Amino acid sequence: KNEVEQSPQNLTAQEGEFITINCSYSVGISALHWLQQHPGGGIVSLFMLSSGKKKHGRLIATINIQEKHSSLHITASHPRDSAVYICAVRVEKLTFGTGTRLTIIP
Amino acid sequence: NAGVTQTPKFRILKIGQSMTLQCTQDMNHNYMYWYRQDPGMGLKLIYYSVGAGITDKGEVPNGYNVSRSTTEDFPLRLELAAPSQTSVYFCASTNLGGDGNTIYFGEGSWLTVV
Numbered sequence: 001k002n003e004v005e006q007s008p009q010n011l012t013a014q015e016g017e018f019i020t021i022n023c024s025y026s027v028g029i030s031a032l033h034w035l036q037q038h039p040g041g042g043i044v045s046l047f048m049l050s051s052g053k054k055k056h057g058r059l060i061a062t063i064n065i066q067e068k069h070s071s072l073h074i075t076a077s078h079p080r081d082s083a084v085y086i087c088a089v090r091v092e093k094l095t096f097g098t099g100t101r102l103t104i105i106p
Numbered sequence: 107n108a109g110v111t112q113t114p115k116f117r118i119l120k121i122g123q124s125m126t127l128q129c130t131q132d133m134n135h136n137y138m139y140w141y142r143q144d145p146g147m148g149l150k151l152i153y154y155s156v157g158a159g160i161t162d163k164g165e166v167p168n169g170y171n172v173s174r175s176t177t178e179d180f181p182l183r184l185e186l187a188a189p190s191q192t193s194v195y196f197c198a199s200t201n202l203g204g205d206g207n208t209i210y211f212g213e214g215s216w217l218t219v220v
Binding site (some may be wrong): 020031033035041042043044045048086088090092094095096097098099 | 137139141143147148149150151155156162165194196198200207208209210211213214216
């Protein structure tokens with residue numbers, strides 16, 4: 001069993017829809033990262049969470065340490081949000097989920 | 107700040123050749139990582155380092171070596187390249203502890219072994 005599980009693996013939605021991507025992990029962590037990888041490969045960090053909730057523009061990330069679960073939400077989704085979203089947990093090393101491929105259709 | 111700089115961006119190797127992927131960060135981060143990403147797959151950890159002089163194996167270390175002689179540099183060495191090492195390689199760095207310690211990635215190095 002992977003230490004980090006993401007769901008869904010693929011998600012296609014219409015522009016404007018509310019998007020939720022889930023991440024569950026099985027180890028004690030010091031932090032959890034949400035990352036975005038666009039076609040062409042570049043990876044950027046969206047959030048780092050150790051507790052609670054963070055918001056940046058239309059993106060919201062939450063974490064429940066007791067339940068070992070995090071969610072990434074996108075409000076009013078737009079085609080430019082189409083990317084692979086990756087959850088990564090950090091103890092000493094970073095362990096990545098396999099990613100969620102999001103496609104937003106105009 | 108330049109962030110994390112990886113070179114080369116693209117390289118074609120013949121089977122059995124060796125090469126070094128360079129990674130440099132200018133943020134004084136202690137933690138540095140090398141990952142590979144095969145087509146359509148997730149990131150797999152090759153090696154990581156928690157500080158100068160300290161390295162440790164990740165999930166897929168076979169066929170690779172690393173060194174960390176300085177805080178800034180974390181080169182990845184491929185010895186006797188094999189077609190299975192065709193992949194995209196990412197270097198990353200961060201610090202542990204405290205809020206706001208995000209992770210930074212290099213732009214990736216596309217390696218093809220033929």
